[in-house]
Amino acid sequence: MTPQETAELFQSVDPETRLELLLDYADRLPPLDPDYAPLRDAGLNMVHECQSPVFLMAETDAGTLRLHVDVPREAPTARGFTSVLVDLFDGKPVEVLASAPEDLVHELGLTQLLGMQRKRGLAGIYYRVRSALS
Amino acid sequence: MPSPNREAVLVSTQWVAENLHDTDHVRLVESNEDLLLYSTGHIENAVKLDWVNDLQDRVVRDYVDKARFETLCRERGISNDTVVVFYGDKSNWWACYAFWVFKLFGHEHCLIMDGGRQKWVAEGRALTKDVPAYEATSYEAQEQDDAIRVYRDEVLARVNAGRPLVDVRSPQEFKGELSHMPGYPQEGAMRAGHIPGAVNVPWSKAANEDGTFKSEADLRAIYEGEQGLSASDDVVAYCRIGERSSHTWFVLTYLLGFENVKNYDGSWTEWGNLVGVPIEQGA
Numbered sequence: 121m122t123p124q125e126t127a128e129l130f131q132s133v134d135p136e137t138r139l140e141l142l143l144d145y146a147d148r149l150p151p152l153d154p155d156y157a158p159l160r161d162a163g164l165n166m167v168h169e170c171q172s173p174v175f176l177m178a179e180t181d182a183g184t185l186r187l188h189v190d191v192p193r194e195a196p197t198a199r200g201f202t203s204v205l206v207d208l209f210d211g212k213p214v215e216v217l218a219s220a221p222e223d224l225v226h227e228l229g230l231t232q233l234l235g236m237q238r239k240r241g242l243a244g245i246y247y248r249v250r251s252a253l254s
Numbered sequence: 255m256p257s258p259n260r261e262a263v264l265v266s267t268q269w270v271a272e273n274l275h276d277t278d279h280v281r282l283v284e285s286n287e288d289l290l291l292y293s294t295g296h297i298e299n300a301v302k303l304d305w306v307n308d309l310q311d312r313v314v315r316d317y318v319d320k321a322r323f324e325t326l327c328r329e330r331g332i333s334n335d336t337v338v339v340f341y342g343d344k345s346n347w348w349a350c351y352a353f354w355v356f357k358l359f360g361h362e363h364c365l366i367m368d369g370g371r372q373k374w375v376a377e378g379r380a381l382t383k384d385v386p387a388y389e390a391t392s393y394e395a396q397e398q399d400d401a402i403r404v405y406r407d408e409v410l411a412r413v414n415a416g417r418p419l420v421d422v423r424s425p426q427e428f429k430g431e432l433s434h435m436p437g438y439p440q441e442g443a444m445r446a447g448h449i450p451g452a453v454n455v456p457w458s459k460a461a462n463e464d465g466t467f468k469s470e471a472d473l474r475a476i477y478e479g480e481q482g483l484s485a486s487d488d489v490v491a492y493c494r495i496g497e498r499s500s501h502t503w504f505v506l507t508y509l510l511g512f513e514n515v516k517n518y519d520g521s522w523t524e525w526g527n528l529v530g531v532p533i534e535q536g537a
Binding site: 146 | 289310312442495
């Protein structure tokens with residue numbers, strides 16, 4: 121799905137179902153490539169804006185974006201959102217990310233459900249992905 | 255010196271395991287930072303309480319009012335005489351936050367499960383996804399108890415009078431070093447630093463690795479020995495939004511027997527945005 125289609129899906133359902141969608145995404149987050157585990161274990165590339173220990177590296181390879189992420193199961197909200205980002209952007213041309221909404225968390229209809237503090241945490245994760253563009 | 259009563263406010267995971275079916279008298283309440291964690295599995299018979307969606311007003315920056323607090327208790331089958339046992343993620347930050355709100359509205363029997371969700375899971379105890387339903391009650395709340403809550407004007411008066419403040423954030427936040435990187439979201443305050451005169455005791459100093467609270471002797475060494483606070487002082491604790499400081503409020507009030515501790519829930523996201531108030535930076 122494109123970012124726009126995913127946003128439409130999230131917004132088309134009631135808040136309870138939207139949270140269940142996010143939980144489904146959390147369940148589907150692929151495991152971290154073992155090559156990157158040492159970086160994670162060394163505490164590098166953690167997203168400090170987020171209250172949960174989110175490991176995230178965004179790299180580009182010949183115009184393709186690669187995301188290497190790990191989020192503990194004890195943080196299903198951050199894990200679910202990160203899984204949405206992987207689904208949308210990993211292995212895709214960087215242009216997909218460049219044209220995605222700047223306020224993706226809001227576009228997914230999560231602002232009201234999360235509150236400002238938690239929204240900032242997820243926005244921090246997304247900013248980290250977008251930093252691959254610069 | 256008033257004597258703290260650890261047994262009166264803390265229960266063990268084993269106690270919870272033995273009492274979780276006593277739903278006529280005991281209500282387990284899971285309160286997490288994470289919105290979805292309860293849905294991935296929780297202790298049998300526990301209800302969910304979300305600090306944003308249940309405890310905070312969505313328009314005014316404030317807690318829910320008395321009527322809405324009554325509704326949330328009634329919906330969860332909590333009566334005025336129910337023993338409410340709070341537990342949650344992050345070493346019980348949010349459990350302490352919920353505990354504090356329940357005390358704000360005068361609920362008498364509040365307990366914390368020592369070690370929180372982390373300890374329960376670490377011990378291999380069961381979780382369920384079954385959401386319990388309880389018969390609605392006719393809960394009646396008290397008016398807010400301002401003895402445990404403080405607002406900005408009173409904080410300013412305390413600064414001028416040199417009365418004790420405990421900043422429970424990390425040393426980096428306390429010193430006013432920028433903790434975010436350029437291009438990253440701001441931390442929600444226009445200025446960095448701390449309220450003048452505050453001492454810095456990160457909340458986590460009161461917690462063990464397994465999420466339990468430290469012993470009374472260890473806690474006394476930190477707050478009384480190192481920081482020179484005493485049980486007769488009136489103390490205000492603050493952090494960014496009042497959640498980590500409710501953990502410290504709980505420790506000082508119940509585990510050390512301090513008589514007069516208030517939580518400044520406006521905390522740094524209010525103080526660091528106020529025009530003209532004094533701020534200090536550095537250690």
